[in-house]
Amino acid sequence: MSTTADYSEKIPNNVNLHEDRRLQRALESWQPNFLHWWQTMGPTLPTQDVYLRTAINVGRDGWAQFGHVAMPEYRWGIFLAERDPGRKVGFGEHRGEPVWGKVPGEYRAELQRLIVIQGDTEPASVEQQRNLGATAPSLYDLRNLFQVNVEEGRHLWAMVYLLHAYFGREGREEAEELLHRNSGSLDSPRILGAFNEETPDWLSFYMFTYFTDRDGKYQLGTLKESAFDPLSRTCEFMLKEEAHHMMVGTTGVDRVVQRTVEVMRERDTDDVAGLGAIPLPVIQKYLNFHYSVSLDLFGGETSTNVANYYTAGLKGRWLEDRRKDDHKLTSDSIMVDTLSEDARTGEQSIGQTEVSALVGLNTDLRREYIADCQGGVKRWNRILEEGGVRQRLKLPHIAFNRKVGAFAGVEATPDGEILPAGEWQRRQGEWLPTDVDKTYVRSLMRPVHERGKIAAWIAPPRNGINGQPFDYDYVHLA
Ligand SMILES: [Fe+2]
Numbered sequence: 275m276s277t278t279a280d281y282s283e284k285i286p287n288n289v290n291l292h293e294d295r296r297l298q299r300a301l302e303s304w305q306p307n308f309l310h311w312w313q314t315m316g317p318t319l320p321t322q323d324v325y326l327r328t329a330i331n332v333g334r335d336g337w338a339q340f341g342h343v344a345m346p347e348y349r350w351g352i353f354l355a356e357r358d359p360g361r362k363v364g365f366g367e368h369r370g371e372p373v374w375g376k377v378p379g380e381y382r383a384e385l386q387r388l389i390v391i392q393g394d395t396e397p398a399s400v401e402q403q404r405n406l407g408a409t410a411p412s413l414y415d416l417r418n419l420f421q422v423n424v425e426e427g428r429h430l431w432a433m434v435y436l437l438h439a440y441f442g443r444e445g446r447e448e449a450e451e452l453l454h455r456n457s458g459s460l461d462s463p464r465i466l467g468a469f470n471e472e473t474p475d476w477l478s479f480y481m482f483t484y485f486t487d488r489d490g491k492y493q494l495g496t497l498k499e500s501a502f503d504p505l506s507r508t509c510e511f512m513l514k515e516e517a518h519h520m521m522v523g524t525t526g527v528d529r530v531v532q533r534t535v536e537v538m539r540e541r542d543t544d545d546v547a548g549l550g551a552i553p554l555p556v557i558q559k560y561l562n563f564h565y566s567v568s569l570d571l572f573g574g575e576t577s578t579n580v581a582n583y584y585t586a587g588l589k590g591r592w593l594e595d596r597r598k599d600d601h602k603l604t605s606d607s608i609m610v611d612t613l614s615e616d617a618r619t620g621e622q623s624i625g626q627t628e629v630s631a632l633v634g635l636n637t638d639l640r641r642e643y644i645a646d647c648q649g650g651v652k653r654w655n656r657i658l659e660e661g662g663v664r665q666r667l668k669l670p671h672i673a674f675n676r677k678v679g680a681f682a683g684v685e686a687t688p689d690g691e692i693l694p695a696g697e698w699q700r701r702q703g704e705w706l707p708t709d710v711d712k713t714y715v716r717s718l719m720r721p722v723h724e725r726g727k728i729a730a731w732i733a734p735p736r737n738g739i740n741g742q743p744f745d746y747d748y749v750h751l752a
């Protein structure tokens with residue numbers, strides 16, 4: 275297998291697509307449907323070209339090239355990380371056996387389901403972000419938005435390749451469905467809740483790429499461990515691209531916080547609404563929202579499905595090979611969050627309970643994710659500290675605003691105090707963005723499409739893209 279893609283082909287790929295005519299034809303007949311979806315559901319801002327990264331190789335260096343590309347001519351390719359011929363299953367009951375190049379009949383339905391769920395998130399985020407170009411704070415940000423969008427489109431291709439190549443007619447039907455479901459649609463919404471929410475403004479976009487793309491990183495991390503080798507290799511390469519999406523989120527929030535601090539200092543006030551910056555309490559509310567809906571993406575605290583996926587070798591743990599245990603977990607246990615009720619008073623409280631480690635795998639993954647999210651809060655708080663501002667941002671309690679799992683049935687404050695329904699109704703505006711907050715943020719979203727200029731509510735980035743300066747002509751508008 276070659277690692278470099280052949281760009282003379284209709285569908286650039288490093289999977290020797292030309293050797294399998296049937297598969298090639300099937301994907302070539304899906305391609306116009308994808309392009310139609312991109313035209314109708316993708317970015318709405320017309321452009322001549324955008325300075326984009328295109329994957330060309332999966333090797334260690336030089337895996338991408340940069341250049342100005344007309345968006346509809348972007349080459350969405352199929353790339354799998356290089357095959358490791360000696361790779362063994364790393365966990366579960368097949369641990370130590372050679373990995374699978376084909377789908378075992380007994381796991382077919384489960385693997386297909388996992389791929390469809392992952393695949394569904396990729397085009398969803400493009401749909402959610404489609405109108406953001408019209409209000410981009412700079413050409414640099416606009417370029418990053420489009421970069422994220424085209425790569426999510428490529429991730430859809432990655433999952434569709436697997437469906438077409440390994441799941442026959444059912445796989446092809448699922449590939450069609452991935453284009454028919456749409457974010458926020460009443461008739462056929464995307465599968466997961468967070469992917470049906472709106473991304474109406476750039477603060478939401480940065481929070482989404484920080485918190486929700488990061489969920490994607492953890493999901494891909496577990497699928498990268500899969501015994502089904504093509505899935506593992508696909509996800510390994512997707513993770514490479516995903517790093518940029520999270521950089522956009524991390525530094526995007528950095529820059530919003532930075533600008534807010536500057537205005538607070540210049541004007542010597544905490545109340546920067548009306549001064550063109552986003553007040554810290556509003557940033558905190560957006561953080562609360564995006565973090566809590568992203569926690570839901572990890573599913574319930576316990577799951578027998580996920581236990582079965584693990585035992586079967588379909589989906590591993592985050593950094594499976596760094597774990598110091600038997601990688602089977604048949605006799606291990608884990609403490610998971612739970613809601614308990616006092617038998618006498620009926621009062622509910624948040625506690626922990628011990629379950630088998632296999633059943634608690636969602637909790638394990640969510641904890642890895644939470645620890646990672648703390649990193650962002652830490653760096654944003656450093657910006658506040660260095661700016662001489664005493665306020666701090668924080669992650670809300672795990673029970674806050676949850677719709678999935680142990681806390682779906684209760685309402686809790688960001689500090690984890692359980693509230694009666696009436697009080698939640700009355701007070702949720704203290705913790706989640708209100709219409710007033712959203713309207714204010716939206717009022718700041720005026721496009722700055724001039725080279726080298728930036729909107730007043732956000733600081734410029736420290737670095738440009740691929741060594742280019744901030745005032746580079748990242749995008750030529752139509
Ligand atoms: Fe993705």
Ligand SMILES: [Fe+2]
Binds near residue numbers: 426487490516519
């Ligand atoms: Fe992403």
